[in-house]
Amino acid sequence: MAAKKACETMGKSLVEDVHRWGSMKQTGVSLRYMMEFGSKPTQRNLLISAQFLHKELPIRIARRVIDLDSLPYGLSKKPAVLKVRDWYLDSFRDLRSFPDIKDTNDEKEFTDMIKAVKVRHNNVVPMMALGVKQLKKSLNPNIVNEDLVEIHQFLDRFYLSRIGIRMLIGQHVELHNPNPSPHVVGYIHTKMSPVEVIRNACEDARAICCREYGSCPEVKIFGDPSFTFAYVPLHLHLMVFELVKNSLRAVEERFMDSDKLAPPVRIIVADGIEDVTIKISDEGGGIPRSGLPKIFTYLYSTADNSFDSDPELESGDSITMAGYGYGIPITRLYARYFGGDLQIISMEGYGTDAYLHLSRLGDSQEPLP
Template identity: 55%
Template sequence: MSAAPAAANRLKRVAGGAQRLLKNAFEPSAAENSHKEPFSRELAKEIDHFARQRRTSVSLKDILTHFSKDTADLKKQLVVSAEFLRNELPVRLAHRIAELENLPYGLSGKPQVAKVQSWYTKSFQDLRSFPAVKDAADDENFTTLLQDIHHRHRNVVPVMAMGIAALKRDLPAGMSMDRLYDVHEFLDSFYMSRIGIRMLIGQHIELHRPPRENYIGMISTNCSPVQVAEDAIQDARAICMRQYGHAPDVTVYGDPNFTFAYVPSHLNHMVFELVKNSLRAQNDHYEDADVESPPVRVIVAEGNEDITIKVSDEGGGISRTGVSKIWTYLYTTATSPLELLDQAGEGEDTPAALAGYGYGLPISRLYARYFGGDMQVIPMEGYGTDAYLHLNRLGNTQEPLP
C-alpha cells in the first residue's frame, strides 16, 4: 500500500479510536472486554484532544546541532529539550492510545494489546501531570520520569507479538497473516512511532549520564560501521554457537577508519539481524552436507550520500514468491519463542533467540528508514541471499512520523 492511503487509514483509526474512548467513557457498560480498564471522561477527552494535534519531527542533524559540548549551555539546552518532550510525547502517545482502541479483526480486544495500551496511557497521564520544566532541578526530576517510562515500555514488542500470535491462532482456516494488509500497515506505523519515542527519550536520558568521547547522547559523531558490524557479528555468532553448537565464519570488508554520525545501537540492531539470519540459513543449508559452510561476507561501502552494508550468504536463498513474506510480521520458519514470554510473564525479560519472532527484518527495516535509509533483501533461490542496508550519511532526513 502506498504512503498516502496508509496515512489516511491510520488517521481514520486514530479518529475512530478517540471516538470509541469517548463513547466508553460516557457509557462504561459499552466496553467490549472486562480486562480493559475504563477511561474516565476527563482522560478520554484529553487523549482525544492530543490525538488531534500534529507531531513535530526531528532529524539526526537537528539533534546534533541543538546540543553543544559546553556544560553551561548544555544545562540550558536540556531544560529546553525537557519542556519540548513534556509537550511532544503526550501527542505521540495519544495517537498510539487512540489507534490501539480501533484495530481490525478484534485485535484491540486481545489482553496483550490492552496491556500495551495501559502502559501508554499511564505514561500519558504521568507526562500530563508533570509541571512545566523551568530549571535544571525540574529537568532532573523530569529525566527520572522519562527513565520510568522507558523501563515501563521495554517489553512492548514481545507483548504485542503475543497479541498478534493470538490473532493468528483465531484466524479462519486458510487465512494467513500476510493477507491482513491493514494489520501489517498498523504494525509498521506503531513500531516506527515506538522507535521515535524511544529515540527521543533515550537521547535525553543519555545526555544526563557521564559524557563519552565522540558521543552526543546516543549519537556517535565518529561511528565506525565496520567496528559496529564486527561487534554485531560477534553477538550473532555467539547466539548461533549456543543454538547450533557451531557458527560459520564471517568476513568483513571495508575501511575500519571510516566514520560518520549515527546511532550505534540502531546500526548494531540492524546488522545483527541480517547476520543472524545468514548464519542460521547457512547452518540449516549445510547441516547434512559433506562440505564445510563457507563464510558469510559483510561489505561496507562509502558513498557521498549513503553508507551501504551488504550481507551475503550461501544459505540456499528463498523463492521470489517468498520475498514479500519476510517483511510481514510473525512470518518465520523457526520455532517461535513466544511461549517463553508467556511462561516468564509480561514484565520479565526473556533470553535472546536466534530466530522465531518473525519481527526481526520488518523492525530492522523501520530502524533503517527512521533516519532516511532503507533495507533490501535479494535472494537467489538455490544459492543464497544478498541483503542491503542503506544508511543516510547526511543525517538531514526528518523522522517519518506515521
C-alpha cells in the same frame, strides 16, 4: 465504538484528553539537529529539550493509544494488546500530570520520570507479538496475509513511532551522562566506524549461533575500519545483528548434515556520498520468490515461535536466534527512521543478499506515523 471501549476502562476526561492530544501535530527532528543541539548539553539546553519532550511525547503516545483502541479483527481486545495499551495510557497520564518544567530541578525530576516510561515500554515488542499470535489463533484460516494489510500498516506505524519515542527519551537521558568521548552526543556517535560496530554485532550473532547449533560459519568483513560517519551505533548494531543472525542460521541449517565446510557470510561496507551501504551475503539457500514479500510482514516467521509461555521473560531488545519473525520488518524501520532503507534480494537454491542503506546526510526528518 473505540472511544466507548476505552471509556469503560479509562474514564471520560482521560479519553477526551487522549483524543485532544492525539489530534495535535507531531514535530519531527533530524539526526543533524539532535547532534548539534546535544553537542553542548548546558543546563539551558537540557531545559529546552525537556520542555520540548513534555509537549511532544504526550502527542506521540496519545496517537498510539487511539490506534491501539481501533484495530480490526478484534485485535484491540486481545489481552496482550490491552496490556500494551495500558502501558501507553499510564505513560500518557504520567506525562500529562507532570507540571510545567521551569528550572533545573523540574528538569531532573522529568528526566527520571521519562526514564521510567522507557523501562515500562521495554517489553512492547514481544507483548504485541503475543497479541498478534493470539489473533492468529482465533482467526478464520481462510483469512490470508493479504487481508491483514491494515494490521501490517498499523504495526509499521506503531513500531516506527516506538523507535522515535525511545530515541528522543534515550537521547535526552544520555545527555546527562558524563561524556566518554568528544565524539559521543547522547545516542549519536559523530565518528562512528561502521566496520567496528559490524564486528561487534557479528560476534554477538555468532555467539548465539554457536549456542543454538554448536558451531557457526565464519563472517568476513570487507571495508575500511578507519572510515567513520555520524550515526547511532545502537541502531546499527541491532540491524546488523538481526541480518547476520538470519544469515548464520540459514547457512548453518543448510550445511548441518553436509560434509562440506559451511561457506562464510560476507559483509561489504561501501562509503558513498549520500549513503553508506552495507551488503550482507550468505549462501544459505535463499528464499523462494513467493516468500520474499512475506519477510517484511509481522505475521510470518520461518522459525518456530520462541515464546509460547511468557513474553515477560524477554528483555527490552530481545536477543533470540529466531523468534517472532519481527527482525526483518523492524530492521527496515530502524533503517528508514533516519532516511535509509533495507532491501533483500534472494537467489533460491543459492543464498540471500541484504542491502542496508544508511543515509549519511543526517538531515532527513524523522518519519512521523
